[in-house]
Amino acid sequence: MSDYRHLLPVAEEAVARAAEMMRHRSPGPLTAKGERDFASQLDYEIEREVRAFLQAATPEIGFLGEEDGVQATGEMQWVLDPIDGTANFVRGIPLCAVSLGLLHGNDAVLGVIEAPFLGNRYVAARGNGATVDGKPIRVSDSNQLSAAIVAIGDYAVGEDAADKNQPRLALTARLADVVQRVRMIGSAALDLAWLAEGRIDAALTLCNHPWDMTGGTAIAREAGAVVIDHDGSPHDPGSSVTLGITPGLAEQVLALVRAAPFEG
Template identity: 35%
Template sequence: MSSVLSPSVAYRLEAARAVVSDAARLAMSMRPPSGGPVATQKSAQDWLTETDGAVEAFIAERMKTLFPDDGFQGEEEGVVRAGALRWVVDPIDGTSNYARGRNRWCVSLGLLEGDEPVAGVIEAPALGEVYTALRGHGAFLNGRRIQASSVKDPASAMIEMGWSNRVPKDVFIEKTDAIMGLGAMPRSGGSGALALADVACGRLDGYVEIVINLWDVAAALPLLAEAGACVSPFLKTGGLTGAATILAAAPHIARPLSEAVNIPLE
């Protein structure tokens, strides 16, 4: 992986921050009130709101205007443009939370240079939080540098296990049981992007999800790398073109967690 980024990538990150900020305000203006889900159910516990399409279309149009030669991929519309630099957006990550008026959701926009994640922005407007990362230049939460947890004992760790209806129940139970077997405290918050961001800033010591997509993780991968977290080779194991497994963890507990849940780090 090259350690040298062109100035244009740093400029793109600044532009992306502004675009995501505007998109987050749009999402907040459309947020349903607290209560039962205001959404369409695509499949069991897989939700789609009007906001998902509106936010993705907004970001797609803005990025096309700003960077017409860049590629673009969204959760809802797929790959709509190809380019050496490719933006990957999840318009609302944590839709099940968003649809019920809860606060744990975000707008996520990552940038890949070829097959390498180089920059990312994650904004959780209901939480008042903005994560940014630029390869080789650090990871930040609301402008303050972040780093992964220093926890050394898995029995002191807090691990989130992401749920998907594409994972057999017995597999989910097996992995969760393995996490608890380490003595770790299991959690599940409903947003893969924010869980990975939590690993990057030390709020979580690890995150595991058996089936997750590129748009869920594209913005978080630079955060994790810059914050010193250990991450399984998501992109090399199918994540560039389809769903794949991810494990992200604080460096001192990454190996025992990897062995417990049988997800290799290399």
């Protein structure tokens, strides 16, 4: 098994630069990305700053960003969401983060997530565990749905949103009937980081974008989470959905997802 620890200092420095920009710069003008979706000027500025830094530090590794797409290819690829939770960030809601992951082929092998306004940094590399602010973290040992706190991803916006939201609403209703609490945080990166830390017991997002999920998947898995597609297969960039679950609840939560009218 490859050891990716030597790339952690580079990844942490890249994320630290992005987080500093989030703390000290305004969002700037907003650019529409479709109905009820947008990117801020700062999203683009952070992505370009981080991309330039990573390409200088690790020219052999490709780069994929949410805003500008693939800028370089390779066996390994950095995957960045410059501001995960832009809608929160623009409104001054502190539930937002920088999320940087590393793919080796289709495998999420490293992740660094920083929440600039909460003061936390989550870090993991394959085979070396996961930490928050340098302290080891582990998923919860929950095994009862009635005691579980479950985060669900944002509802869809834009074209065909009503159709796309039917399984999301159905899943929300099923969860509300059986779990302790349902939460919608507004940042997939924080959903997975908080799953890794044991703050929540499942993070369920009925879609999959690599920039949203790569860093968090690496961290959650290193903390002991099960991260799978809706059919129970291991999650990867081609998966239809992203289900991160503490092991003691995996079968129960997967059954709830499968009961929703989701066709992949």
